[in-house]
Amino acid sequence: MKITTDTMEGGITQVTLEGRLDIEGAAAIDLKMNVIAGSASRLLLDMRQVSFLGSMGLRSIVVPAQAIKRRGGKLVIFDPVPMVEEVFKAANIDSIIPIHHDLDAALAALK
């Protein structure tokens, strides 16, 4: 699991994940995700290249999302593949963290 960060226009932090967000993947990104969540106020989580998501992977997204929200910020999940999106839906995460497939809509949700 690879994690990279970029700064977009308007002070949005883009975090790109690549690989399988299984138990091993979740452990690989946990620390960095929490560090990013400690300073980013608007985070676009690019999930396009994530091929798998388990419950530990969900946790490694939800915990930073909660931290950002507590500080008055926002996190948006961007363009997960259908099977990964199904996992968010099965866990009812889609009703509390926005998922957008369109980049403009994702950026608008972060304003």
Added chain:
Amino acid sequence: MPEIPAPAASRRLVLASRLEELARVFPWVEALACAHALPPETCFAINLCLEEALSNAIRHGYAGDAGQTLTVEFALNSGQVVFVVEDAAPPFDPLTRAEPAAAPTLDELIPGGQGIHLIR
């Protein structure tokens, strides 16, 4: 040119009760998927269920005891894919747990409690 048959994917995987062992599950499932032409959605669901079931057995059933084993067996019966997970941990039926209510807001969500939703 005669077709070379793929090596038979083993139908049985034995794991030590350590979370690091779970890294062996995905390549094993992939080999079975190749051998039996299982569609990607089926593979995804298999990996999801096995990760949940096995990590729960290791963390909760065996309470972190790394000296135990778990066995996963694969069977294909008239078009139905069956995986059986065997462990020696105390019995637990996730279906008897009350369904955790969906958290109305992000603040109220308890991280990590979503596994039972995923197995269901």
